[in-house]
Amino acid sequence: SHPTRRSLLFGTAGTAALLAAGTGTRFGTGAPATLAPVSRAGSAADVAVLLTAAPTTVDLGARDVATWGFGDRIPGPEIRVAAGGTVAARLRNDLPQDTTVHWHGVRIDQRMDGAPGFSQAPVPAGGDFDYRFVVPDPGTYFYHSHVGTQLDRALYGALVVEDPAEPLSYDAEWTVVLDDWIDGTGTDPDAVLTELRGNPKSPQDMRSTLLGGSAGHVAYPHYLVNGRAPEAPEVFEEAPGRRVRLRLINAGADTAFRVALGGHRLTVTHTDGFPVLPVRVDTLLIGMGERYDVLVTLEDGVFPLVAAAEGKNARAFAVVRTSTGDAPPASADVPELDRRVLDLADLTADPSVDPGDEPAREVDLVLRTGGARGTSWTIGTADAPDDTSVRVAVADGERVRLSFTNNSRIWHPVHLHGHTFRVRRSGGGGPLKDTVVVRPRETVTVDLLADNPGEWMLHCHNVYHSELGMMATLGYG
Ligand code: C2O
Ligand code: CU
Structure with a gap:
């Protein structure tokens, strides 16, 4: 109550x-x-x-x-x-x-x-x-x-x-927090860290074509929607025909989720808090630290809301109910999961977002696993890719372009504290974000206005990667 x-x-x-x-x-x-x-x-x-x-x-x-x-x-x-x-x-x-x-x-x-x-x-x-x-x-x-x-x-x-x-109109909203959850099963997060420190390969070989290689390091015992395991899922209830805003948050440490609602398409309206031109998709991939807001007009029935642990052969699960009837099982077939996936290139910032001036300076950063035995994890520079203490110095009020090139074999969700950046793409108009997925062998470029003085973390939001050294600083002066 x-x-x-x-x-x-x-x-x-x-x-x-x-x-x-x-x-x-x-x-x-x-x-x-x-x-x-x-x-x-x-x-x-x-x-x-x-x-x-x-x-x-x-x-x-x-x-x-x-x-x-x-x-x-x-x-x-x-x-x-x-x-x-x-x-x-x-x-x-x-x-x-x-x-x-x-x-x-x-x-x-x-x-x-x-x-x-x-x-x-x-x-x-x-x-x-x-x-x-x-x-x-x-x-x-x-x-x-x-x-x-x-x-x-x-x-x-x-x-x-x-x-x-x-400015959006909708009848209800649901917060949907996704998590990969390890604790209380005899496996301790610090044990995972220790294992990775000695061997950067995934203990399990979990692959994902969407992510361009290794899906992550840990096959978790539980994947959760709002703290509920699939066996006793969260049930979201509404009347048919109602329009609902879902606020999707990936609070996991090592899992990207592919999210779909059976029998529905999703209209993406925001990413990382900021509005985009609405785009309809069947499913979307959400990396650790990312958020997506979507609108859905509910059909009449009982539907599976699935967050498939990408590449891990497991899922988080909830039920959306607009009528009586049996709930679908957690293993329900959701064809939307295999249809069109939202791509970063589909997202265009809402026109209300100030495009800003072109940055005068670009800083190129490299994500990699290196070191003598392949056990150092870094956000380095092109000249010093194994440097674990890179500091990007900016001036207050400066516009800066950062490029992230992923030279490792695993994807990384890169997050900057204290700022929102604009994902750059040809023709302009990329979305505002604070966390962006960079797949292996890919370069993602972002523009930011340095207007919040301080020393700020810039890191991979895979908690194991950041702990192992995939952490840089954006600092003023
Ligand atoms: Cu969720 Cu350093 O961040
Ligand atoms: Cu990473």
Whole structure:
């Protein structure tokens, strides 16, 4: 049951308190915190939330498992706020390790970015940290731990920034958080890291033509939609004919998902929070750290919503129900998965997006696995491809072009903190993103306006790759 507006205002235990102007921030007491969803007509200019990172037991559907999370469910509490508003989030660290919270995709004040060693010291076990930041842009974002391999446990949640003047019309919206989930099965994320450190090849040989080679390193025991395993899936209910906005978020660590809704086509409206010219597809591929918003007008029936773990022969699964009748099995055949897949080249930024001037400078970066035994992972330069500490220096106000050439045999979702870039393509008009998939032997070029001074992480969003060294810096001055 959702807390009422009144309980929010008075901050009852286990709920978040709205900020009251002039009275300072009041946090709900006790963990876990939850936030009531605020409708588009709502007025959540400012929100406050308590995020307690702690070992916990969660119900994956049909089984309870031990994990680390923000509260007692996966994902952690969904945070909703109006664009231009302020998020005040108190992190309480009840983990046995350091942690932080990173606000993925938000053009944030750098001190609040949650990047250990870049924007803050990690928060020690038993410690607290108060994040407080303005959300400048509407869109679909998420938050996650940024220490070690903690992202591959369950330390993540959705962050939805609503547009007070939302131009899209739709009847309902669903947040769909995808995850590959490893913990609690005897396999530990740190063990995976250790294995990869000695041998960069996938322990399993999982291939994907869509991704141009190796699909990833880990065949996970569970793939989740909103924290539910396929055996006891999330059920989204609506009336037939209704138009629904799905906010798709890939919070996984090592898995791209191919998403389709049986019996429907998807109209893609946003990627990484920013609008694109609507494009209809049967399915789309979403890399780790990416977000896609799609509109769907629902048919009458009961339908499988499938997120196939690309190249891994497994899937995350949910049910969309607009009428009575048996739910499809998790193994349901979904022909849309094998039809036309959204391509990056299909996406054109909405005309409201300022194209900006041509950058005067291009910086070429190389993604690779190298080193004597093939065990170094880097975002290097053409001259020094094995350099694990590349810093791209920019001037405040400068427009810069970055190119990413993938010289490795595995795909990489490249993510830049604190900025949104524009994917470059011939003829112009590429989409705005903060995370972009670069396949083997491919070069992706992006333009950005350096207008948010600080030292920012630029890294692969495969948590194992970034931990092994696929991490560079964009810094000012
Ligand atoms: Cu989700 Cu360094 O980012
Ligand atoms: Cu990578």
